[in-house]
Amino acid sequence: MKLMKVIGVVTACLLLSSCLPPVYESLPESNNTAALFLSGHSTYSSVGQIYSNAQTCAGRKWVYGGIAGAPKWINVNGGLPVTISISVGTGTTVVGSNIVNHTCTAMATFTPTSGKRYMAQAITADGISRCGMVVNEVGPDGQDAGRVAVTQRLFKLAETEHSSWCKPLQAP
Numbered sequence: 001m002k003l004m005k006v007i008g009v010v011t012a013c014l015l016l017s018s019c020l021p022p023v024y025e026s027l028p029e030s031n032n033t034a035a036l037f038l039s040g041h042s043t044y045s046s047v048g049q050i051y052s053n054a055q056t057c058a059g060r061k062w063v064y065g066g067i068a069g070a071p072k073w074i075n076v077n078g079g080l081p082v083t084i085s086i087s088v089g090t091g092t093t094v095v096g097s098n099i100v101n102h103t104c105t106a107m108a109t110f111t112p113t114s115g116k117r118y119m120a121q122a123i124t125a126d127g128i129s130r131c132g133m134v135v136n137e138v139g140p141d142g143q144d145a146g147r148v149a150v151t152q153r154l155f156k157l158a159e160t161e162h163s164s165w166c167k168p169l170q171a172p
Contacts, residue, residue, distance in 0.1 A: 026075045036084070047087045079113065082110065117137070
């Protein structure tokens, strides 16, 4: 009986791993790229993602956490909108027959300038019941060079990794 449970858990893990998003492959550094670092919250575990389609948040790819490893600098296209998200949380618990996920996902879109460096960070309130994203430019000396304007996005669960993970931006 115990062997059946182990086989069931291993099978579930293998099936679920096929649903994991791919890892983001950073663009080569060039005159047309900007550098970006996603940072979680020191109190909670976190995972950072980037989306192939900034408008609809489709094409989710992991930047760090889980299969993507530790946080790292990545290169993105400068002059084009980029949508990123950072999920922070304390993990999952089992309550009766339900699995409860204790996370909050901060999501935002901004347009980086080529040749600049940016630090994106999830900011939480009320524990992890509310969160948002801030993006700061990082100066040549590595110091904070000021906050960048972002559009906060509303995270929503998608049907597949290639589906939309947010409400679309409204046309201006």
